[in-house]
Every structure is written in structure tokens, then in C-alpha cells.
Amino acid sequence: MPLDLSASQALGLWHGVTLAQVRREDHDLTLRQTAILLQIYLVPPPHTVRGLAATLGVTKPVITRALDTMGEMGLVDRVRDDRDRRNVIIKRTVTGALYLEKLGDLVIEHGRKL
Amino acid sequence: MPLDLSASQALGLWHGVTLAQVRREDHDLTLRQTAILLQIYLVPPPHTVRGLAATLGVTKPVITRALDTMGEMGLVDRVRDDRDRRNVIIKRTVTGALYLEKLGDLVIEHGRKL
């Protein structure tokens, strides 16, 4: 079901959510980190470093570093793949799901204000 | 007029737009820089450094540095206030308006895909 937005609605929504994110000041994720996180939680697993790099159009070290940072925040987890021990499977966490749930609420809340 | 979104719609929209932004690779603005830019273009002028800092809940140097960076990109412009020469008025530019127009299109485009 398509969702039709006017130009002013689209930018207004982006404005409200971004502003709220800045003011909240919790975790200041990079645009890339945010994209990675959303990809992990919204697209069916399994997720690998290589796969994410290809999907986002960035190099592998970018993914590794982002996973380091977000791993320390508890937003994601890494597990070796036992079927092919070269791979690393990126796992979701409760903390990460909660974080994205809050982001979703923020979007919904500002959507209502339009 | 309120815009009601489901949780999956809200996150899906954010996901699509963020992903497109990362892949596009043009200018990689910080979350704060994006918030500043949207504030300047969506809220009636005049905009000052101090005012923006208060609105976003950050310190003045953060605004100064962001304006430096975005100024070099041509996204904003700075002009001394002749009525009170302590103030600096932040001006909009054609490049900046174009940039935000593209962002708006991106949001609209991904809104349609939901």
C-alpha cells in the first residue's frame, strides 16, 4: 500500500525526527551505522560482513568498524559460522531491537504531527 | 492533517531512505549537520548561531563548525547582521535548497514503496 507524501510533509517529517534524535543525545550513530542496523533488523538473516558491504556499497572494513562500535553498544552481536568458519554471522540483540523500536516510535510520533 | 504510520512502515521508510543516502555517496552529512540544515530551511528566518545552538541543544562551536563545513559545500551562507554587528545571519542558498529537494524526493519515493 503506497504512502503518498507532499514535499513539505516529507521534509517536515525528516526534520522533526532528526531534531529529536539530536536533542536526545543517547547514541549518536553515523548515517552508515544506522543503515547497517536497519538492514540487519529489517531484512531476513543471515547477514554477513561481505553481504552488508555489498548491499550498502561500501568496503568491508567499514562494516567491521561499525560492528565493533555497535557491538560495544550492545546493538548487535557477532557469531562465527560453524558451517563455514570463514564467515561471521551478525545477530540481533534485545538492546538493538529496543533501539529501533524507539526510532520507529519517533517517526510515527512526528508523522502524526504533520 | 495527521499521518498515521504502522511501526513497520515507519522503520521501512527510514531504512529505504537511509540506505539510498549511503549508496548515493554524495555529501555525507552528520546527523547534527542534517538537523541544522533542515532547521534553517524549514523554519522562518532569521537564524543565528546562538539560536540554532539553543534549538538543537548543542554548544555554539558545534554550530560554527557545521556552518564551516556546509558553507564550503555551498549549502549555506553567512552574513553579518548590520543592525547588530555581533550577530551572524545564516542564509539559504540555491545549492542547499536543491540538496533538500532531493532529500524530500527520496523520502517521497520510498514512502510510495511501502
Added chain:
DNA sequence: CGAGACTGGAACGGTAGCGTAACGATTTCG
């Protein structure tokens, strides 16, 4: 006038992400 308040910006050291180029570990296959 001159003291004080106000503005935006500069200076400082610290931290985090970047791209490129390697590396060790593992699997594949000739």
C-alpha cells in the same frame, strides 16, 4: 565615556571514522 554583557569564532588535545593495503584463518579445487 568605561564597565559589563553579549555575540561568533579560534585554539587545544582527544576521539572516531575513513580508504588503502596488507594479514591470518579457512575453504576450495586442480
Added chain:
DNA sequence: CGAAATCGTTACGCTACCGTTCCAGTCTCG
């Protein structure tokens, strides 16, 4: 087997943003 390919990670030098502090210019008002 052993050579080659593939995976994720690390190392390196670099750039950009960070928070704190301080500063020069400007206005206000007794």
C-alpha cells in the same frame, strides 16, 4: 596434497568532529 580463492580483521596515516576554554569584536547602560 598444495596452490589459489575467500572471509573477516588489523594496521597505517589522514581527516573530521568533539567538548572545553578562551578570545576579539560589538553593544548596552549607568
